[in-house]
Amino acid sequence: MPVPVSQRACKVAPLHHAAEQRGPTSPADVRRLSPYNFRMPSSNTLSATPRPKLLVSVRNMHEAIQVADSGVDVIDFKEPKEGALAPVSPKIWHDAAAALSHHQLSAALGEKEDAASIAPEIPSTFRYAKVGPSGVRSRDCLRDLWDSVELPPGVELVPVSYADHLPANCLAPADVLETVITTGQKRLLLDTFVKSGESLTDHVPVEQLAALVQTAHQAGIWLALAGSIRLSQVTRLHRLGVTPDCWGVRGDICRPAFGEGVRRTGTIHARLLQAWVDAFKPSCDALTTAGSESRGPR
Numbered sequence: 053m054p055v056p057v058s059q060r061a062c063k064v065a066p067l068h069h070a071a072e073q074r075g076p077t078s079p080a081d082v083r084r085l086s087p088y089n090f091r092m093p094s095s096n097t098l099s100a101t102p103r104p105k106l107l108v109s110v111r112n113m114h115e116a117i118q119v120a121d122s123g124v125d126v127i128d129f130k131e132p133k134e135g136a137l138a139p140v141s142p143k144i145w146h147d148a149a150a151a152l153s154h155h156q157l158s159a160a161l162g163e164k165e166d167a168a169s170i171a172p173e174i175p176s177t178f179r180y181a182k183v184g185p186s187g188v189r190s191r192d193c194l195r196d197l198w199d200s201v202e203l204p205p206g207v208e209l210v211p212v213s214y215a216d217h218l219p220a221n222c223l224a225p226a227d228v229l230e231t232v233i234t235t236g237q238k239r240l241l242l243d244t245f246v247k248s249g250e251s252l253t254d255h256v257p258v259e260q261l262a263a264l265v266q267t268a269h270q271a272g273i274w275l276a277l278a279g280s281i282r283l284s285q286v287t288r289l290h291r292l293g294v295t296p297d298c299w300g301v302r303g304d305i306c307r308p309a310f311g312e313g314v315r316r317t318g319t320i321h322a323r324l325l326q327a328w329v330d331a332f333k334p335s336c337d338a339l340t341t342a343g344s345e346s347r348g349p350r
């Protein structure tokens with residue numbers, strides 16, 4: 053029985069300390085905090101990328117069936133009203149496992165200890181389980197967190213990294229990626245923690261995203277990108293060399309509920325969903341590049 057993260061020497065810092073991390077004051081601090089120390093990839097490397105998968109986040113069975121019928125690759129369960137990576141109830145997981153057995157299913161487990169405690173309840177037919185790192189500020193603690201998540205056999209851990217790592221009070225994406233690589237993890241999702249409209253590219257410049265993709269792929273890591281991404285951004289980023297294995301979306305396929313301005317907590321809109329699905333079809337040029345070389349776990 054692994055020791056829960058909360059009982060280990062590796063304590064996580066509370067989120068309200070995040071503000072203290074802001075504003076590096078010296079060149080040395082800037083270098084230390086800079087999450088990206090990669091070189092830009094060559095266009096040749098990126099042109100050999102196969103078609104990315106599409107992950108869509110849903111909050112209930114009604115949305116899950118709507119998304120399954122549309123033909124997305126991965127149906128991901130999370131409750132958008134409760135945060136970036138909040139889980140839905142385990143009952144919804146089990147209903148999905150029974151009704152959508154031919155689909156790739158994913159579950160957001162939440163952050164640190166919460167994720168570890170709910171993990172054993174995931175149905176064994178789920179493919180992925182996403183775990184958030186907020187409040188985890190060292191590589192050792194991150195490794196301990198991942199080790200503490202006990203998943204049923206066949207369910208793969210997808211460590212999450214936040215592009216806006218300062219408000220999330222956690223390690224920067226490059227540090228998380230390096231920890232993924234050095235600890236033998238196979239996958240990584242780069243998302244945003246604060247869902248207030250700013251997207252992934254508001255926090256990580258395009259060339260740094262491309263470099264993260266290159267580093268992940270050179271190490272055989274499957275990398276997914278998400279974070280208030282719009283479809284127009286995906287096609288543009290793809291042209292600029294940001295070619296992950298998977299794109300994740302919710303907000304851009306939703307319409308806000310009546311009287312509310314927030315899309316991701318609204319309802320999935322069929323036409324918006326279809327536009328994403330169409331862009332990811334092999335027959336569509338938008339995301340298809342030359343070559344079909346396989347890398348890492350697919």
Ligand SMILES: O=C[C@H](O)COP(=O)(O)O
Nearest residue numbers: 109278279280300302303
């Ligand atoms: O895992 C991916 C996220 O659910 C994306 O959600 P978002 O597009 O609302 O940021």
